[in-house]
Amino acid sequence: xxxxxxxxxxxxxxxxxxxxxxxxxxxxxxxxxxxxxxxxxxxxxxxxxxxxxxxxxxxxxxxxxxxxxxxxxxxxxxxxxxxxxxxxxxxxxxxxxxxxxxxxxxxxxxxxxxxxxxxxxxxxxxxxxxxxxxxxxxxxxxxxxxxxxxxxxxxxxxxxxxxxxxxxxxxxxxxxxxxxxxxxxxxxxxxxxxxxxxxxxxxxxxxxxxxxxxxxxxxxxxxxxxxxxxxxxxxxxxxxxxxx
Amino acid sequence: xxxxxxxxxxxxxxxxxxxxxxxxxxxxxxxxxxxxxxxxxxxxxxxxxxxxxxxxxxxxxxxxxxxxxxxxxxxxxxxxxxxxxxxxxxxxxxxxxxxxxxxxxxxxxxxxxxxxxxxxxxxxxxxxxxxxxxxxxxxxxxxxxxxxxxxxxxxxxxxxxxxxxxxxxxxxxxxxxxxxxxxxxxxxxxxxxxxxxxxxxxxxxxxxxxxxxxxxxxxxxxxxxxxxxxxxxxxxxxxxxxxx
DNA sequence: CAGTGGTCTAGACCACTAT
DNA sequence: TAGTGGTCTAGACCACTGC
Numbered sequence: 372x373x374x375x376x377x378x379x380x381x382x383x384x385x386x387x388x389x390x391x392x393x394x395x396x397x398x399x400x401x402x403x404x405x406x407x408x409x410x411x412x413x414x415x416x417x418x419x420x421x422x423x424x425x426x427x428x429x430x431x432x433x434x435x436x437x438x439x440x441x442x443x444x445x446x447x448x449x450x451x452x453x454x455x456x457x458x459x460x461x462x463x464x465x466x467x468x469x470x471x472x473x474x475x476x477x478x479x480x481x482x483x484x485x486x487x488x489x490x491x492x493x494x495x496x497x498x499x500x501x502x503x504x505x506x507x508x509x510x511x512x513x514x515x516x517x518x519x520x521x522x523x524x525x526x527x528x529x530x531x532x533x534x535x536x537x538x539x540x541x542x543x544x545x546x547x548x549x550x551x552x553x554x555x556x557x558x559x560x561x562x563x564x565x566x567x568x569x570x571x572x573x574x575x576x577x578x579x580x581x582x583x584x585x586x587x588x589x590x591x592x593x594x595x596x597x598x599x600x601x602x603x604x605x606x607x608x609x610x611x612x613x614x615x
Numbered sequence: 616x617x618x619x620x621x622x623x624x625x626x627x628x629x630x631x632x633x634x635x636x637x638x639x640x641x642x643x644x645x646x647x648x649x650x651x652x653x654x655x656x657x658x659x660x661x662x663x664x665x666x667x668x669x670x671x672x673x674x675x676x677x678x679x680x681x682x683x684x685x686x687x688x689x690x691x692x693x694x695x696x697x698x699x700x701x702x703x704x705x706x707x708x709x710x711x712x713x714x715x716x717x718x719x720x721x722x723x724x725x726x727x728x729x730x731x732x733x734x735x736x737x738x739x740x741x742x743x744x745x746x747x748x749x750x751x752x753x754x755x756x757x758x759x760x761x762x763x764x765x766x767x768x769x770x771x772x773x774x775x776x777x778x779x780x781x782x783x784x785x786x787x788x789x790x791x792x793x794x795x796x797x798x799x800x801x802x803x804x805x806x807x808x809x810x811x812x813x814x815x816x817x818x819x820x821x822x823x824x825x826x827x828x829x830x831x832x833x834x835x836x837x838x839x840x841x842x843x844x845x846x847x848x849x850x851x852x853x854x855x856x857x858x859x
Numbered sequence: 860c861a862g863t864g865g866t867c868t869a870g871a872c873c874a875c876t877a878t
Numbered sequence: 879t880a881g882t883g884g885t886c887t888a889g890a891c892c893a894c895t896g897c
Contacts, residue, residue, distance in 0.1 A: 378866060392792045392829045404882065415868045417661075420883080437876045437882045452796055454698035548636045552698075556800035556820040556842035574818040574842075576800040585636040598800035598818075622885060648863065659887045664864080680864050681895040 379414055383422035391431060391442050402432060402440040454603060456552065456578070459505045459513055459594070460536055462601070468507035472536040475566075476502035479521065479528065489518055491581060491588045497521040499528055501537050504566055511567045512600065517592040523584055538592065547582035547589050554578055554603065557595070567597055574598035623658055627666035635675060635686050646676060646684040698847060700796065700822070703749045703757055703838070704780055706845075712751035716780040719810075720746035723765065723772065733762055735825060735832045741765040743772055745781050748810055755811045756844065761836040767828055782836065791826035791833050798822055798847065801839070811841055818842035 377385070390396045403411070408419040423440055426432045434440045463470040478500050482492035492498055498518040505513040517537055519527045524545045532540060541547075555577045564571040575595045582589045621629070634640045647655070652663040667684055670676045678684045707714040722744050726736035736742055742762040749757040761781055763771045768789045776784060785791075799821045808815040819839045826833045 380866080394828065398790055406882090415870085417869090417886095418867065420885090421866090423883090434883060435876085436874070436884080437878095437880085439882065452698050452700055452794060546642055554798060554820070554847040556818040556840075558802075558816070558818045558842070572802070572816050574800040574802045576798070576820075584638065596800075598802070603798040624885080650863090659889085661867095661888090662886065664866090665885090667864090678864060679895085680893070681862060681897095683863065 379412065380418050380421040380425075383408065383412055383419060384425055387422070387426060388431065396442050398442050398444040400442045402442065404439055454552075456580070457601070457603070458539065458542075459515075460539055463505065463507040463512055466507065468512075469509075471506040471509070472532055473504045473506055474501065474532055475504060476500065482518070488579060488581070488591045488593060491583075491591070492518070492520055493522065493588070496588075499524075501532070503532070503537070505536065512596070514563060514566055514595040515592060517590060519590050520588050523587050523589045541590055545584060545589055547584050549583040551581045552578060556598070559595075559597075563595060567595070569597055576601060576603070578603075623656065624662050624665040624669075627652065627656055627663060628669055631666070631670060632675065640686050642686050642688045644686045646686065648683055698796075700824070701845070701847070702782065703759075704783055707749065707751040707756055710751065712756075713753075715750040715753070716776055717748045717750055718745065718776055719748060720744065726762070732823060732825070732835045732837065735827075735835070736762070736764055737766065737832070740832075743768075745776070747776070747781070749780065756840070758807060758810055758839040759836060761834060763834050764832050767831050767833045785826075785834055789828060789833055791828050793827040795825045796822060800842070803839075803841075807839060811839070813841055820845060820847070822847075 387396075387402065396402070402423070405416055405419045405423065408423075409416055412419065423432065423434065427434050427440070431443055432440050433443050460470045460472075479497055480500055482489040482494070482496060482498045484490050484492075484494060489498065498520060501515075501517045501519070503515050503517075504511050505515060515537075519537065519541065521528060524541065526544060527537075527540070530537075530540055535543075557575050557577050559567060559569060559571060559573045559575050561571055563569075563575065564573065567573075567575070576598055577596075578594045579592070580594075581591045631640075631646065635644075640646070646667070649660055649663045649667065652667075653660055656663070667676065667678065671678050671684070675687055676684050677687050704714045704716075723741055724744055726733040726738070726740060726742050728734050728736075728738060733742065742764060745759075745761045745763070747759050747761075748755050749759060759781075763781065763785065765772060768785065770788060771781075771784070774781075774784055779787075801819050801821050803811060803813055803815060803817045803819050805815055807813075807819065808817065811817075811819070820842055821840075822838045823836070824838075825835045
């Protein structure tokens with residue numbers, strides 16, 4: 372791939388990653404200490420340190436005082452990969468279909484603390500409850516039931532979601548800072564089956580998402596996709612953890 | 616919440632994150648330039664730079680020469696969250712059950728290029744095909760069918776997987792550097808249902824995983840969980856992207 | 860041109876920990 | 879005690895880009 376147009380600390384990082392990726396430096400292998408790398412690359416300690424610190428933050432190496440730096444024995448990414456959470460209108464459009472959101476229910480009510488999906492809302496809060504169907508060329512693509520905090524997003528109460536689906540609207544108006552997701556597989560019940568136009572019992576992929584803005588709960592949403600319609604994709608590449 | 620025991624650059628980072636998380640600095644807001652932060656915290660530019668660089672790498676702010684640093688308008692994490700991929704023996708053990716892997720099939724064969732899950736293997740390669748059941752206290756917990764490249768892991772051919780499940784064995788012997796995952800929902804077919812001891816048609820969460828070591832394909836595995844048995848969990852917190 | 864970030868230097872002091 | 883990483887300083891030069 373490319374070359375030269377990188378900073379020195381980036382080149383040091385890349386070279387170490389290459390040795391690890393090729394197996395030349397197996398898990399547990401000791402990486403030369405900073406002063407050796409300083410000599411090898413003829414640079415200051417800060418530069419070496421920047422490269423090694425980045426590798427440590429990415430979980431590729433482990434650094435221990437007095438002992439040195441080592442190729443990580445346990446890939447932390449083993450259990451953590453980047454998951455793409457779908458923006459449904461975007462997914463539908465990318466597949467070449469026309470997208471539409473069909474609202475089925477809208478009401479303002481108090482949150483029910485005993486319900487898992489809404490237990491994070493303030494007792495004094497009110498939530499806008501929205502049920503709807505995401506359509507691709509007029510055919511049901513996914514079901515959505517959502518709660519929006521009136522405290523976090525008062526403008527949502529009067530918003531029109533026929534042009535912009537609630538999820539997209541929220542992203543623009545109330546960006547979140549924290550999110551939790553759960554991914555499940557369920558058999559479609561009678562209502563699901565009717566709305567999705569599938570047989571009762573069909574396997575559906577369900578995503579539960581809850582978001583916060585700081586400490587303030589923003590939304591809780593459950594989206595159901597027909598199993599044969601949609602897969603989630605996740606991946607991990609050592610070295611390009613972000614900005615890839 | 617802890618305090619004091621943090622480095623200065625960490626405290627600067629945390630304070631900026633707090634202002635962003637609270638909405639005090641909304642998306643698009645300009646963050647004070649480095650020289651102002653140097654004065655405010657009475658420190659050198661390197662220290663301020665370290666804090667801001669970390670925030671930029673986490674996607675929380677965007678930095679542009681001549682213009683300054685700004686709170687990111689579009690959360691890159693919107694569509695990317697950290698997903699925990701389960702290590703099945705660990706999950707079972709954590710739930711307080713005894714774990715066992717029961718091998719159902721083992722054979723060496725050529726990869727079938729037309730099959731999606733094995734198309735990444737070299738035509739000249741041979742794959743060890745393994746089918747098995749993960750048991751929790753003797754009860755089926757998950758099904759697994761796996762292919763292991765003989766080129767990447769020749770020692771696997773003679774390995775005994777009764778003590779260590781194939782996945783765990785591979786982690787120790789042939790760490791991967793790249794992985795791809797697909798998550799689906801399917802209805803259990805007759806065989807699945809028999810092995811998992813559930814009704815035909817029960818919704819199952821299926822994870823397809825393919826891994827590489829550098830350019831060398833290592834393994835392809837499909838794991839099926841009973842929908843009511845297991846949920847995947849993913850989350851994102853701005854600011855504690857790792858190590859958290 | 861001037862203001863900003865990107866990177867680097869050549870030191871320094873401290874914390875930690877195997878020996 | 880000695881070797882290692884963690885952090886910081888007080889500068890420096892350069893690249894980029896809006897004015």
